[in-house]
Amino acid sequence: MEKVFASIITIGDELLIGQVIDTNSAWMAQELNKIGIILKHRIAVGDVWNDIWQALDEESKHVSLILITGGLGPTADDITKPLLCEYFGGRMVIHQPTLDHVTHIFEKLNRPMIDRNAKQAEVPDNCTVLKNERGTAPGMLFKKDGKIFISLPGVPHEMKWLMSNQVIPMIPEFFKTGFIEHRTLLTAGIGESFLAEMIKDVEEALPPQIKLAYLPNSGMVRLRLTAFGFDKDELQKEIDIHFQLLKQTVKEFLVTDEDIPMELVVGNLLKQKGKSMATAESCTGGYIAHLMTSHAGSSAYFTGSIVSYDNKIKKMLLHVTEETIQSVGVVSETVVKQMATSVLDIMQTDYSIAVSGIMGPGGATAEKPVGMVWIAVANKEKTVAKLFNFRYTRQRNIELTATNALNLLRIFIMENS
Amino acid sequence: MEKVFASIITIGDELLIGQVIDTNSAWMAQELNKIGIILKHRIAVGDVWNDIWQALDEESKHVSLILITGGLGPTADDITKPLLCEYFGGRMVIHQPTLDHVTHIFEKLNRPMIDRNAKQAEVPDNCTVLKNERGTAPGMLFKKDGKIFISLPGVPHEMKWLMSNQVIPMIPEFFKTGFIEHRTLLTAGIGESFLAEMIKDVEEALPPQIKLAYLPNSGMVRLRLTAFGFDKDELQKEIDIHFQLLKQTVKEFLVTDEDIPMELVVGNLLKQKGKSMATAESCTGGYIAHLMTSHAGSSAYFTGSIVSYDNKIKKMLLHVTEETIQSVGVVSETVVKQMATSVLDIMQTDYSIAVSGIMGPGGATAEKPVGMVWIAVANKEKTVAKLFNFRYTRQRNIELTATNALNLLRIFIMENS
Structure with a gap:
């Protein structure tokens, strides 16, 4: 070989x-x-x-x-x-x-x-x-x-x-080749350099045939171990020991120990609990729904979405009042919370996500800059909202909003189920 | 230079x-x-x-x-x-x-x-x-x-x-460099080899400094002329002559003479006519809405979407009846037409798109294989539906459905406005 x-x-x-x-x-x-x-x-x-x-x-x-x-x-x-x-x-x-x-x-x-x-x-x-x-x-x-x-x-x-x-x-x-094994985990809520400090001992203890890589993306960091060898069982055993150690070390920030995207982490969590979700999307324009439905089998947990790009749809379908819009604006905690509870109610799901923000390049005001996004997640008992500021390009702001909204729902499901 | x-x-x-x-x-x-x-x-x-x-x-x-x-x-x-x-x-x-x-x-x-x-x-x-x-x-x-x-x-x-x-x-x-000029057009409804036959004379008449490329994608073919030279005015004049000739030759199949994606062709058409659109999406799960809203300024013509991934949403929000589903199924002309007229009515737009199909890998039956999609487009007076069969991977089926739905709407707008 x-x-x-x-x-x-x-x-x-x-x-x-x-x-x-x-x-x-x-x-x-x-x-x-x-x-x-x-x-x-x-x-x-x-x-x-x-x-x-x-x-x-x-x-x-x-x-x-x-x-x-x-x-x-x-x-x-x-x-x-x-x-x-x-x-x-x-x-x-x-x-x-x-x-x-x-x-x-x-x-x-x-x-x-x-x-x-x-x-x-x-x-x-x-x-x-x-x-x-x-x-x-x-x-x-x-x-x-x-x-x-x-x-x-x-x-x-x-x-x-x-x-x-x-x-x-x-x-x-x-060719008679050897074997390559990868193990990947995803973290959220910690920067690349702090993560590197945290896992320094694990990294330094890695044998030469196992490499560690940092893959920062959408404000989260993926860590990947890659090993090459000729004895498959031996190789798997060895990489798994180091991977367990790595998981243990970052457990506070661990999102998943599989090499899957955030929407599938949420999908798998919902499937496992037998729960469903819907979205009410303004600034992401259906992107979160698209992410959820791009995976086979998503009909088991994804019910649907109301994309309320025009404010009249927020009023007509999602029960946001003109008074609210006049007093606090569409990019506000009140509006996303209303959107989240309305879509939960309309689509009769267990969980919902709602987003409203300014993706740019236009649409900003002095108080509400490009990249400002309110995200809400809800179930029947509770609605939680959080403010984000991304300030990148339109495409990246949309992606960051989607990933962070899904991560917010992931945490919410784990804390409220 | x-x-x-x-x-x-x-x-x-x-x-x-x-x-x-x-x-x-x-x-x-x-x-x-x-x-x-x-x-x-x-x-x-x-x-x-x-x-x-x-x-x-x-x-x-x-x-x-x-x-x-x-x-x-x-x-x-x-x-x-x-x-x-x-x-x-x-x-x-x-x-x-x-x-x-x-x-x-x-x-x-x-x-x-x-x-x-x-x-x-x-x-x-x-x-x-x-x-x-x-x-x-x-x-x-x-x-x-x-x-x-x-x-x-x-x-x-x-x-x-x-x-x-x-x-x-x-x-x-x-560096003192020369200039590169590109001209790109998009065709729909003709295969690459037939297009090549059609434009053979134009292609053979191209001077050596102008190159022609064929870029087939999503069942459509993009043609690109690329020229390099040191006199910018001269270069632009020359490439424009050949580009006009090319446009003239393929005019029957021409979608746009700009290097922009299909959703922007539709968006520009709507903006130019002061019209609006909405989508009712089943199998594309919000992807068409995402494409439309990924461009700045899309709020001028894109109103919103109802993603009815679960059939109950088709019934609750889009007035598709249980009887219709029982008799013809959700992937049917009747259902997409109902979805298109309902979303048009609910969102009060000038045009709408509705899609329902089987993106795979699961969900197929003997009569309804993976890749079978019904697409409908509507305005207040008229609803038109068309059946497509894509039969590729899930991701590609979603993309092909979106592009073809947008092309159908483009033709519909031009014929009915």
Whole structure:
């Protein structure tokens, strides 16, 4: 067994002008990690012949497995396939099973197939074709000087299908890898440097094969232990001892010992207690509801939301009175508490969240600056509200409001159930 | 003037194990493009001394400007600062203005400052310190062999502040660059290969300094022209001629000739007509409302949403009857039409969107597979519904439902106003 290193090369000008955020690489990295492969580099290059060629040369110096995504479309800007053909010294041939597959796709869609589509079935004669059941561009595997090169389409759902169904299952043919184990916990209410002081002894006692990382985000800090080894049981036993120690040390600030987002921590808590929740959202505009419902199975605990972006909706549906708005304003303790109790009542849930604030860049006044947010959480007996001041960009203010609202509900559920 | 190439090196194990998606690089790429700098590579490396060192060596062979983000925190896993100090042959010294700034931050927060925080004020003596008004880790600028290296913190809002306020303004001191111009349009209702056939003549007539890219996403295709040159007026004139030609050629499928997302196309259309909208969302769980409200100024046209995730909310708030659900099910034309007219009526808006579908992975039946979605749009006179079948992952199904619902409303507004 050996430590196996990989690199991901993503191809496309859109990645270099900032038009597209690369979400493929993160997902691929996770899949590689699961089978014990360590990602050394992720590199993005444009649709430029020399740059792609150079990246292949350079990465093959450092790693044994090179995954390439993008540039396989039927249009002229996509040059990956002819480049790989030349790089590995092959010639283009029609791959009959791919041609049949492409033809079948167009028949099923009841669309005429044009030359451009048929060209998708041309592949270098020195590659192993990986059938792409989700699209017309097949994956391709090349071997050179003991290194494995795999080219995949850049369309995320096609790439993911190929990774899960073709690439990952064939890796053991080529490499005998070790194991990688991660343990992650999330803390809230303590800054990164204070956390570092608190866990100093645990950190210094870590053996060299276990690494600790700090991941601050949305005003919370995630801690991650990563270990690599060749004996899986031994490795798990060892990382678990240090992880227990870490958990114990930060227990006052611990949100979860799983690598899951805040909304799932709340969802799991509700599910476990057989309780439900709803939201009344002004400034977050449905984002909290979206977070809750982006996870399968959320219908077990998430009932719904009233997004009262316009103040008339706060009055018409959430029983906020014009007098209240006139006297204290919509960004106020009174208004969020009213929103929280109203939505709890209307949706007949066990818990509710309500938010009202100024996300920016406009809408601020002298007394109510951008980032000022009132958040309330409620159950039938009790309503609690808290004031926050974020003062970042609109997007970040929305995210911070959502995460903190969910954390407030999490604490409220634990204290009031 | 010259073509100036840059690379971005992002540092952090979290990028290589897929725990974090790199959104920094895309934003930085856009900012560099605006001042005429071409990004050649984006490379992610772990918190590993040799890998960072190698990346610095490698990138400085290819480009004149190297931007480095990440690894500047106060914790032990962050090694960028000592590494840069050694790489550029300096020694660490206390930087008094930074120490004053860090002290001031802790005073303002009313928190005790510990050694670890004071260490943030140590910098290599051979760098130019770039003050970070958003945090404790300063930016650092180094020069070596005519190349410029700039190290920035990885925390997005700190990095962005430093880029906008320190880095971008000082670039003209170092480089006389050319200009980059982009023109982007969005099409809907035509596949990538058919679009390519349609615009073949326009594509073949493009001069070498103008590149065309196809960016398929959410069942729609974005086309982008990119040009580089040294005479800005000339460049704009030339790219606009080709862009007009392109727009004219695809006009039947043209959604917008701006580089903006679908929700902003709809928002702008509503604003221009002085109209308002609301949504009734089941399967998208508030995602459409979130998209609409993620843009500043959306209160001018977006009123609110009823997220009826639980069927009881469809009945209680949106007047869907139990009989209808029993006879045709919640994923049906009747139900979405009822939801659309109800929310229009309740929120007193000019237009509404309603969606009901099965996002998966669970919830499917023999007649109603994962990805089956009914979408309705309405105004006071008319309600139109359409059936879609997406059949991807939950996340992608939600996104596709939202984009297609917004496109349906866009067409509806244009045809019925």
